[in-house]
Amino acid sequence: MKINLLILFSFFSGLIACSTGSKLIPEIEFEPEKNYPAEAIEKNIEGDVQLLLLINKEGFVHDVKVKNSSGHKILDDAAIIYGKKIKYYPLEKVGIDEEIWIETPVQFRLEKNGTENFYVGKKWESEKETWIDEEFGHEITKWTSEKYESWHLYFNVESFIDENNVLIYSTRAGGVNLFRLNLIDGTITQLTNHTGRVGTVWHLPKLHKVWYEVDNTIHELNYLTMENRIVFSDNKIDIRSFTVTCDGKYLLYSINKNPGYTTEHSTGPYAIMRYNLSSSEIKQITPDYGFTINHLQASPTDPSIVIYAWQHQYREGGSGTVGNTPIRIWWVNVNGVSGGPVIPQEFGIHRTHEFWFYDGSRIGYSARYMFGPDKGKQFLGSCKYDGSDNFMFEAPVGPAHSQVFTDNQHWVADQNDGMILTLWKFDRYKILKEEKLFRHNSTWNEQKGHPHPHFSPDGKYVLFGTDRTGKGQVYTVRINIGNAK
Amino acid sequence: MKSYMLSRYTLFLILLILKYSNCYSISVRPDSSGYVGKSIPAEFLTWIDDTTGYEITQWTKSGNNNHPYFTVESFIDEETVIIFSDRTGKKQLYKLNLNNGEMIQMTNAAYLNTDGIYFLPRLKTIYYYDDRNLFSLNVETLESKFIYDFSDFEFSIISFSVTCDGKFLVFSVNKKEASPKSPEYGPFAIYKFNLSDKSISPITHDLGFNIGHVQTNPVNPELIMYCWQWDKPGRPKLVGHSPIRIWWVKLDGSDGGPIPQEYGTQRTHETWSSDGKLISYVSKYRWGPKKGEQFIGLQSIDGKVNQTFEVRVSPAHQNLFKDNYHWIVDLYNDQPVLALLKRGKGKIEEVKLLFRHNSTLIEQESHPHPRISPEGKYVLFSSDRTGQPQVYTIKINLDKK
Numbered sequence: 006m007k008i009n010l011l012i013l014f015s016f017f018s019g020l021i022a023c024s025t026g027s028k029l030i031p032e033i034e035f036e037p038e039k040n041y042p043a044e045a046i047e048k049n050i051e052g053d054v055q056l057l058l059l060i061n062k063e064g065f066v067h068d069v070k071v072k073n074s075s076g077h078k079i080l081d082d083a084a085i086i087y088g089k090k091i092k093y094y095p096l097e098k099v100g101i102d103e104e105i106w107i108e109t110p111v112q113f114r115l116e117k118n119g120t121e122n123f124y125v126g127k128k129w130e131s132e133k134e135t136w137i138d139e140e141f142g143h144e145i146t147k148w149t150s151e152k153y154e155s156w157h158l159y160f161n162v163e164s165f166i167d168e169n170n171v172l173i174y175s176t177r178a179g180g181v182n183l184f185r186l187n188l189i190d191g192t193i194t195q196l197t198n199h200t201g202r203v204g205t206v207w208h209l210p211k212l213h214k215v216w217y218e219v220d221n222t223i224h225e226l227n228y229l230t231m232e233n234r235i236v237f238s239d240n241k242i243d244i245r246s247f248t249v250t251c252d253g254k255y256l257l258y259s260i261n262k263n264p265g266y267t268t269e270h271s272t273g274p275y276a277i278m279r280y281n282l283s284s285s286e287i288k289q290i291t292p293d294y295g296f297t298i299n300h301l302q303a304s305p306t307d308p309s310i311v312i313y314a315w316q317h318q319y320r321e322g323g324s325g326t327v328g329n330t331p332i333r334i335w336w337v338n339v340n341g342v343s344g345g346p347v348i349p350q351e352f353g354i355h356r357t358h359e360f361w362f363y364d365g366s367r368i369g370y371s372a373r374y375m376f377g378p379d380k381g382k383q384f385l386g387s388c389k390y391d392g393s394d395n396f397m398f399e400a401p402v403g404p405a406h407s408q409v410f411t412d413n414q415h416w417v418a419d420q421n422d423g424m425i426l427t428l429w430k431f432d433r434y435k436i437l438k439e440e441k442l443f444r445h446n447s448t449w450n451e452q453k454g455h456p457h458p459h460f461s462p463d464g465k466y467v468l469f470g471t472d473r474t475g476k477g478q479v480y481t482v483r484i485n486i487g488n489a490k
Numbered sequence: 491m492k493s494y495m496l497s498r499y500t501l502f503l504i505l506l507i508l509k510y511s512n513c514y515s516i517s518v519r520p521d522s523s524g525y526v527g528k529s530i531p532a533e534f535l536t537w538i539d540d541t542t543g544y545e546i547t548q549w550t551k552s553g554n555n556n557h558p559y560f561t562v563e564s565f566i567d568e569e570t571v572i573i574f575s576d577r578t579g580k581k582q583l584y585k586l587n588l589n590n591g592e593m594i595q596m597t598n599a600a601y602l603n604t605d606g607i608y609f610l611p612r613l614k615t616i617y618y619y620d621d622r623n624l625f626s627l628n629v630e631t632l633e634s635k636f637i638y639d640f641s642d643f644e645f646s647i648i649s650f651s652v653t654c655d656g657k658f659l660v661f662s663v664n665k666k667e668a669s670p671k672s673p674e675y676g677p678f679a680i681y682k683f684n685l686s687d688k689s690i691s692p693i694t695h696d697l698g699f700n701i702g703h704v705q706t707n708p709v710n711p712e713l714i715m716y717c718w719q720w721d722k723p724g725r726p727k728l729v730g731h732s733p734i735r736i737w738w739v740k741l742d743g744s745d746g747g748p749i750p751q752e753y754g755t756q757r758t759h760e761t762w763s764s765d766g767k768l769i770s771y772v773s774k775y776r777w778g779p780k781k782g783e784q785f786i787g788l789q790s791i792d793g794k795v796n797q798t799f800e801v802r803v804s805p806a807h808q809n810l811f812k813d814n815y816h817w818i819v820d821l822y823n824d825q826p827v828l829a830l831l832k833r834g835k836g837k838i839e840e841v842k843l844l845f846r847h848n849s850t851l852i853e854q855e856s857h858p859h860p861r862i863s864p865e866g867k868y869v870l871f872s873s874d875r876t877g878q879p880q881v882y883t884i885k886i887n888l889d890k891k
Contacts, residue, residue, distance in 0.1 A: 263729070271721070274730025292754055292777040295720050295730030296699065317698045318674075326728050327666070328677025328698030331737075332748065342778050344753045346734065352746045353695055376695030377743055 031099055031107065034064060035092035040221060041113060041201065042079050042240060050077050054084035054111045061104040064093035072108060084111040089265055123178035125198050125231055131191025141441045144483040148186055149193070153177040155184075156470040156477040160406035160419075160457035161302055161360040163208045166228065168463040172196075172208060172215065173479050174453070183217060185228065186479060188466065196228055207249045207303075216249050216256065223247065223256065225282070236282055245275070248301040249282075252308040255339055256280040257290070259298040259313065277301065277313065279339055290341030296330070306365030310390060312336045312347070314359065329375060334359045334368060336390050348392045353377035354384075357404045362387065363411045371405045371418065372397065385416055385429070396433045410460045415486050417467050419445065419456035426456055426469055428484060442482045446473040453477035463487045524578035524595050526632050532591025544844050545885040548876075549586055550593075553577035556872040556879045560807040560859035561705055561761050562651075563609050566629050568865045568889075572596075572616065573881050574604055574855075583607070583616065585629060588868065588883060596632050599625075604855075606650055611864075613656045624659065624683075638688055648678075649704040652685075653711040658741060659683040660693070660714050662701035668727060675727065680704060680716060682741060693743035699732065709766030712741045713791070717760060731776065736760050736769060738791050749789055752798075754778035757787070758805045764812040768795060772819070774804035786817060786831065786838075801831060801838045811862045816888060818869050820847060820858035828860055828871060830886060844884045848875040855879040865889040 044050075052075025059068035069088040071081050088109065096105065132150040137143070149155035155175040158164040164171050171186045178195055181202040185194045197203060197217070204218040213229045216236065221244075223237040237256060247258035259277050274293035280286075291298075300314035317330040333356040337344030347368065350356060353376035360369050368390055373383040385407055386397030405420035414430055421427035426445050430438040445456050447470075454472030461468065464487025469480050533551040538544070549555075555575045557564040564571045569588045574581050581604050583596040596616075603619035609629075610617075616627040622640040627633070640647065650661035660682050668675035677696035683689070693714075694701075702719035716739065718732035735757040739746030749769065751757055754777030760769050767790060774784040784804040788797045806821035815833055822829035822841065826848050832840040847858045849872075856874035863870065866888025872879050 271727050271729045273728040292733070293730045295728055295732055297728075326676040326678075326698045326700070327674050328679075328696045330698055332734075335733075342753070345750065346748060348750065349747060352739070352744070376692075 031060060031064065031093040031096060031101075031105075033091060034094045035090075040083055040087065042083050042221075044240065045077065045079050045083070045113065050080060050113070052077050052080045052113050054081050054113070056084055056088045056109045056111055058088050058091070058107050058109055059104060060093055060096065060107060062096050062102065064095050066091050066093075067104065075113065080113050083113070086265070087111060123182075123195060123198055125195055125233075127178070127195040129177065129184075129193040132193070133191040138443055138482075140444055143442050145443055146481045146483075148188075148191060148479045148481065149173070149175065150177075151474060151476060151478070154453060154476045155479050156453040157457065157459065157468055157479055158206050158208065159452070160358065160408060160455075160459065161300065162206055163210055164459045164468055165462055166210060166213075168461055168465065171468060171479070172206070172228075174203060183215065183226070188461075188481065196226060196231070197224075197233070205247060207247060209249060209251060209253060211251075212253045214253065216247070218244065218247070237280055245297070246299045246301045246313070248303040248311060250303045250308040250311070250339060251305055254282060254308060256282055257301055257303065257311055257339065259301055261297075262293065273297075277311070277337060279341070288341065290339060291337055291344065296326075300359065302359075302361055304365045304390070305361050305363060309338050309340065310336060311339060312359065312361070312368060312390060314357075317355075329355055333357060334370065346392070347388065347390060349395070350392075353379070355404075356386070358406050360408060362409050362413060364413070366413070367394075367409075369407060369409050369416070371402050371407055371420075373403060385418060385431075398429070398431055398434055398436050400427075400429065400436070400439075402427075406455065406457045408458055408460055410464055410486060411462065412464075412486075415460070415464075417442070417458045417460060419447075419458050419469065426458060426467065426482065428467070428486075440484075442467060442484065443469075443480075445469060445471040445480075447471040448473075451477070460486075524582065524598060526595055526598050526634070528595040530577070530584070530593035530595070532593075534591040539845055542843050542845060546845055547588075547883050547885075548880055549573075549588070549591060549882065550575065550880045554855060554879050555881045556855040557859065557861070557870055557881055558607055558609065559854070560759070560809060560857075560861060561703060562607065563611050564861050564870055565863050566609075566611065566614070568863050568867055571870055571881075572607075572609060572629070574602075583618065583627070586881065594632070596627060596629065597625075597634060606647075608651045608659075610652055610654060610656055612654070615656065617650075617652050617659065626685075637685060638683065643690070648700075649702050649716075651704050651706040651714075653706045653714075653741065654708055655711040657685055657711065659685060660704055660706055660741070662704050662716060664700070665696065676700075680714070680739060693741060694739055694746065700727075703760065705760075705762060707766045708762050708764060713766070714739050714741060715760065715762065715769060717758075720756075731756055736771065736789075749791065750793065754780070756804075759807050761809065763788070763810050763814050765814070768810075768814065770808060770810040770817070772804045772806050772808055773798070786819070788814070797836070799831075799833050799836070799838045801841070803829075803831070807857065807859050809861045811866055811888060812864065813866075813888075816862070816866075818844075818860040818862050820849075820860050820871065826851070828858060828869060828884065830869070844869060844886065845871075845882075847871060847873040847882075849873040853879070862886070862888070 054075045055073035057070040057072050058066050069085050133148045135146040138145050153176045157173045169188045173186050180200045183196040199219045201220040206217040208215045215226050225236045226233045243261050243264040245259040275298040277291040279288045279290045297316040299316035302312050304310040315330040318327050332346040334347040355375045356370045356372045367387045369387040374380045384397035388395035402418045403420045405418035407418035409416050416429045426442040428440045447454050454477045456469040459468040466481040534549045536547040553576045557573050571586050573586050581602045584593045586593050599620035601621045607618040614629050624637040625634045645663035648662045662680050678701040680694045700719040703717040705715045707713035720732045721727040721729045734748040736749040755773045756776045757771045757773040760771035768788045775781050784802045785798040785800045802823045803819045806819035808819045817831040827846045828844040830842040849856045856879045858871040860871040868883040
């Protein structure tokens with residue numbers, strides 16, 4: 006009998022004691038990703054862990070102890086990892102001027118879903134609404150219902166299965182699962198049936214396959230045959246990002262070899278690992294590096310090349326080194342014998358949100374000068390993966406997510422003037438035409454509310470998301486650049 | 491010169507007046523441990539090394555003695571070197587005469603920062619910190635001039651050097667240290683301090699890696715080299731190797747970037763050649779099919795010169811002689827020896843073992859940090875082979891070839 010599991014992972018905290026003896030509750034500033042160990046799910050293990058957290062004045066958790074065990078080490082360990090990553094607001098907000106211990110229960114529950122029956126293949130009728138946008142005159146379609154949260158894949162992963170079908174995430178079946186949205190009839194078909202949250206996805210349309218992460222496990226789904234298999238699982242590692250080579254041979258993932266971060270120990274190094282999807286052989290393909298490795302993207306045409314990002318941290322409240330990266334984009338050969346930075350990169354500029362052109366010929370990115378006489382100037386740019394033949398055109402796009410159409414002549418970005426989805430026709434350094442498509446008004450609060458624009462393969466649509474109505478939803482704007490040619 | 495005994499009140503008034511006159515000699519401080527200009531009699535010992543046949547001289551014996559870091563010129567001229575010594579109880583700078591072994595005390599600082607001094611031979615000027623106060627010291631007149639009090643500068647200074655025209659002090663900072671209260675740290679940046687008008691301005695933006703070894707070019711005052719210093723485990727930091735060790739930036743902050751390096755290598759201990767045209771470094775493959783291979787290299791900023799010479803010297807401190815053909819290194823074939831290398835076309839043609847220095851390498855003071863004298867007569871080095879760090883030379887006589 007198939008059991009639908011719902012992971013309840015509740016967290017609340019209460020102050021047990023402080024120097025004044027008053028009852029005060031520190032407020033959580035950052036709640037980390039919750040991880041119900043896959044082994045515990047598999048073995049149907051539940052339990053309650055009572056933690057003691059030592060919080061310093063700045064709100065960081067400095068020490069974690071198990072006061073009452075769940076009786077299962079695997080759950081106790083998961084609770085400790087979770088507790089260490091919580092960040093509270095500075096304690097002065099609740100009138101405390103010294104570090105304190107608080108007691109916190111962490112519950113691990115596996116429960117059956119509600120009464121509704123979800124399954125792979127379940128179909129939802131069309132939820133679409135279409136209108137002509139008054140501001141820019143384009144046909145906009147909202148494809149998903151406000152009853153659920155729905156969003157498409159990250160901007161550097163192909164969301165389109167073909168011209169008429171799109172991969173989306175949605176909460177409509179409990180947890181977060183993958184669905185196929187049909188742009189002809191608006192129907193939405195369930196592709197996965199997990200009680201957890203499907204996370205990062207890589208998609209190879211030619212192979213009709215997606216690889217996705219759920220509960221620290223990577224699955225491979227053939228969405229034609231609906232064959233779904235677990236291809237990789239290792240609870241001991243912290244996968245930052247993954248991709249699959251265009252021939253479907255290797256899964257490549259970046260890890261932090263020493264995750265967590267306290268005053269007692271260092272974090273890092275980071276490295277990229279290669280996993281052979283046939284033989285299960287694992288090989289490290291980069292040295293141990295002292296920077297955060299993220300945004301792995303296999304070339305769409307060359308199975309030997311992967312690009313990745315030196316992910317900078319520039320906000321207070323993070324961990325490790327804060328500061329800009331002088332070189333954002335790097336590459337490595339999957340054989341691990343060559344690689345390096347995608348240079349030159351202009352001095353003082355900050356590139357971000359890099360992606361492959363469809364034909365694998367170039368890497369696109371958005372960029373802005375953070376320093377020097379050109380500080381503030383913003384661009385969309387691209388170069389070959391060896392860094393040569395770099396060109397940029399100026400546009401006020403900030404750190405936009407963007408994509409270039411298969412003709413290598415049209416570029417769409419989601420942050421023109423901060424909030425306008427915009428299409429440019431370009432010729433290397435020159436803008437030939439600018440066309441504003443839609444003021445999406447994303448809050449930018451969460452990834453699922455970001456527009457992350459995608460061209461449909463036939464150039465009929467730009468697919469995007471926004472939480473302009475309160476929840477992340479899936480939209481298209483009709484552009485017809487394929488036909489317009 | 492004798493020391494002064496002043497009441498605290500009188501001293502305070504004098505210091506106040508001098509501080510606001512922006513120039514004073516540190517010799518007015520009460521001194522119970524020496525004074526500027528004090529002559530220390532020779533205490534050297536010379537012998538011929540049984541194994542190598544080279545003439546070795548140990549120049550110091552009292553207290554702990556060492557010369558400046560290997561990236562900084564230690565030679566005032568062919569026969570005079572700068573050394574640190576704590577023989578009077580506090581670390582001070584001295585100049586050591588290699589003809590007669592006499593040492594002359596050059597500073598009487600309250601808290602000399604031994605991590606960083608910088609010397610411009612052409613200007614005969616040493617720049618040093620006494621606590622957070624920057625001074626310049628004329629090595630001929632022995633006059634120390636107060637330049638600037640960095641006490642109010644909000645960031646901690648990691649590494650500094652001075653442009654060859656003596657106009658700017660260039661330094662790297664960490665804008666936030668990791669602490670028990672907050673484990674995040676950085677960003678890092680490079681600033682310049684105008685030694686004339688005392689203004690401070692950034693020349694890079696805020697970067698997310700530890701910036702060390704800031705080295706101004708010895709010929710071009712506009713050119714600065716620095717390194718991405720990797721962090722080792724055991725500290726609350728992000729650890730791991732840097733894929734690109736050496737970077738450059740123009741003084742006006744208008745251009746800069748990485749010096750490309752071979753995939754899988756770890757370069758270290760880079761220095762400018764004396765003509766300022768090349769960067770010399772040691773390197774080893776930590777990754778890939780060449781893992782374990784080591785070499786010494788020369789590279790130009792524009793990439794037009796990029797030569798590597800296979801030799802097992804990593805991670806030696808190295809110094810390239812002015813002919814750009816001879817190196818002195820303090821590690822060879824994993825042995826604690828000083829070796830003189832001579833390059834030919836694409837390979838090392840000659841290796842001369844000079845001396846087994848047997849440094850414990852425990853502290854920077856004990857590291858050999860070898861330097862070849864300007865004309866090639868000596869190799870200067872330090873070692874704690876006898877238990878305490880002391881200053882030595884080897885006579886190599888490259889000047890006579």
